[in-house]
Structure formats: C-alpha cells, structure tokens
Amino acid sequence: MGFRSAIHAIPALALLLVGVTTPTAQAADNPFERGPAPTTASVEATRGPFAIATTTVARSSVSGFGGGTIYSPTSTAEGTFGAVAISPGFTASQSSISWLGPRLASQGFVVITIDTLSTLDQPDSRGTQLLAALDYLTRTSSVRTRIDGTRLGVMGHSMGGGGSLAASRTRPALQAAIPLTPWHTTKSWTTVRVPTMIIGAESDTTAPVASHSEPFYTSLTAAPDKAYLELNNASHSAPTRANTTVAKYSISWLKRFIDNDTRYDQFLCPAPAPSTLIQEYRATCPHS
Structure with a gap:
C-alpha cells in the first residue's frame, strides 16, 4: 500500500x-527520484550534484557500435540510475558531443557517448548503434550494476539526432529521446511512442528546421509527450559545444521522463517564452 x-x-x-x-x-x-530539488541554477550549472567516473570503451571490445566513453555516478547510495546513449552526426566522432557526458551524468544518469562504426553512417544505422550501446551498457559493461535497464533514453546530433528518432521507432520501451538539430530523409514519425524533445536551430542551413525539426515534431502524433525547442539565432553545430539552453532542457526532459521526476515540470510547463536564447517553444505539457 x-x-x-x-x-x-x-x-x-x-x-x-x-x-x-x-x-x-x-x-x-x-522511487526513481535522484538528487536534491532542482533550481534554475542547478539545471543550468556545468556540473550537477553527483561525482562521476569516466570509462573508455574500446571499439575492439564491443560489437554493434564503434566504442565510446561512459560517464557514470560513482555512488549508488540513492539507487540505480537511468542511462542515455548519445550519437554524433555525419563525419563526426564522439568528441563532438562529449560535453554532454559529464554534464548529464553529474545530474544522475549513466551516459555513453559513442563513436559510430563509420563516420559516414546514415541515421537509421546510427539508431541501431544507439540501441546496441544501450544493450552493452545494461548487459555487459563495467557499470551495468549501476543502471536500471527499464529507464533508458537516446540522444544524438544531426544524423545522430535522426538516429535517435529511428531508435525510438524501433524500441518504444525507451523512456525519452532528444534529437539535436536532427537530420533525416524520413519526415513522418507517427509510430514513435517515446516522449521526445526536438531541439532545432533557427539558422541551421544543414538541417533547416522547416524541412527537418518542425515536420518531425508535428508528425509525433503517437508520442505521449513532445516538445520542440528552437534555439535563437543558432547554427546546425550549436549542440556540439557547451550550451546552457540545450543542457537545461535536456536535463529537465530526461529527469521528467526517465526518472518520472515531476520536480522538473517547472522548467517544461508553462512553456518558456521566446527570448534571446529561444526562438520558439512548442510542447504538450507533461502528463502526470
């Protein structure tokens, strides 16, 4: 009771x-709540409350993806953690999204930033590799005992963002997805049932929001919750370097849907107003 x-x-x-x-x-x-009550300062901070360790995953030691780096909280005193796999974009390596590893892990997640099998891999392949990385994390990695395998999410930049949509379509049991300035030739994602936050960039000429992020968001008709954040006056590469806006809303989304932590609703609803940082924000307010 x-x-x-x-x-x-x-x-x-x-x-x-x-x-x-x-x-x-x-x-x-x-029971999945981790860490102290959040504040604007805490979600915008470069590091959260959890001390973290870093583990290198050699390409030769895994199959299905190209190796990567694990960032994980060092203590499980509060319990196990949800986990997130993050893919880089076309021609890029994990270094392009490595800033997200410690930023997210120190807030109470196990994070793996991956290298893909080829830097030229297309989005659907990147989606398959994100899932392979999650399977590795939860089944055989050295941090598997720190992870709750039922609470997993995916992220990715550019073609990696398209990959996170593809992974969500393949595995509806995922708890959250955050495509970052995503690129994909498929424009309709009506079968995705994963809570998804799409982060686009106003001045993106590689994956223009009008032909990528916006139609992706609009098509997510089966997702129980969704959000679209457009970075003001930002380029396609904005998520590849430390970005407080990307971090703040990514942390809030992951906390809300991987950890079921309603303390983070305050950052998602009511929707943030347009500002010097945010060009536009659309969302369905999180359901209880």
Missing part, C-alpha cells in the same frame, strides 16, 4: 504530521 493510501488508515490526530513527512511521500510516490 502506497503512502497516500496508507495515510488514510492512520488516526486522525496523526494527520497533523503530514506536513513534516512530505519528503517521504515524494519518495514513496517516485
């Missing part, structure tokens, strides 16, 4: 204690 049910069964006088047991109530409602 959960906290909210049990509390009705105790004597009326004990109800006076409800105010002081609110944290227990939250813990009972959400």
Whole structure:
C-alpha cells in the first residue's frame, strides 16, 4: 500500500504530521527520484550534484557500435540510475558531443557517448548503434550494476539526432529521446511512442528546421509527450559545444521522463517564452 493510501488508515490526530513527512511521500510516490530539488541554477550549472567516473570503451571490445566513453555516478547510495546513449552526426566522432557526458551524468544518469562504426553512417544505422550501446551498457559493461535497464533514453546530433528518432521507432520501451538539430530523409514519425524533445536551430542551413525539426515534431502524433525547442539565432553545430539552453532542457526532459521526476515540470510547463536564447517553444505539457 502506497503512502497516500496508507495515510488514510492512520488516526486522525496523526494527520497533523503530514506536513513534516512530505519528503517521504515524494519518495514513496517516485522511487526513481535522484538528487536534491532542482533550481534554475542547478539545471543550468556545468556540473550537477553527483561525482562521476569516466570509462573508455574500446571499439575492439564491443560489437554493434564503434566504442565510446561512459560517464557514470560513482555512488549508488540513492539507487540505480537511468542511462542515455548519445550519437554524433555525419563525419563526426564522439568528441563532438562529449560535453554532454559529464554534464548529464553529474545530474544522475549513466551516459555513453559513442563513436559510430563509420563516420559516414546514415541515421537509421546510427539508431541501431544507439540501441546496441544501450544493450552493452545494461548487459555487459563495467557499470551495468549501476543502471536500471527499464529507464533508458537516446540522444544524438544531426544524423545522430535522426538516429535517435529511428531508435525510438524501433524500441518504444525507451523512456525519452532528444534529437539535436536532427537530420533525416524520413519526415513522418507517427509510430514513435517515446516522449521526445526536438531541439532545432533557427539558422541551421544543414538541417533547416522547416524541412527537418518542425515536420518531425508535428508528425509525433503517437508520442505521449513532445516538445520542440528552437534555439535563437543558432547554427546546425550549436549542440556540439557547451550550451546552457540545450543542457537545461535536456536535463529537465530526461529527469521528467526517465526518472518520472515531476520536480522538473517547472522548467517544461508553462512553456518558456521566446527570448534571446529561444526562438520558439512548442510542447504538450507533461502528463502526470
């Protein structure tokens, strides 16, 4: 019996204690909650509250993707963590998205930034490789005991972003996807059932939002939750270097949907207004 049910069964006088047991109530409602209550400062910080370790994954030691780097919290005192695999884009290596590894892991996720089998791999192949990387993380990696294999997500830049859409279409059990200035020749993703945040860039000439991010977002009719964030006056490569806006909303999305942590709703709903950083934001507010 959960906290909210049990509390009705105790004597009326004990109800006076409800105010002081609110944290227990939250813990009972959400066993996946990790870390302190978020603030704007905490989600915008370059590092979160968790100390992390870095592990190199040699290409020769894995199959299905080109190796990579694992960033993981060093302590599991609060429990296991959700995991995220991130793919680079066309012609790029993991170095182009490596800044996201420690940024996300220190907020309470196990993260693997991958190299692809070939830098010329197309989006669907990158999607398959993202899933192979998640399978490696949860089944055979040295950090597998730190991971809750039911709480997984994917991210990627450019063709890697298209790959994250393809991975979500293939594996609807994923909890979250964040395509970053995504590129894909497929424009309709009506079968994707994964909560998806698409981050586009206003001045992107490689994957213009009008022919990529925007139709991708519009087509996500089966996704239980979705969001579209367009970076103001930004280029296709904006997500390949440290970007506070990308980090803030990626952390919030992953926390909300991989960790079911409603404390992060405040950053997603109501939708942030246009600003010097955000050209446009569209969303379905997260469902409880």
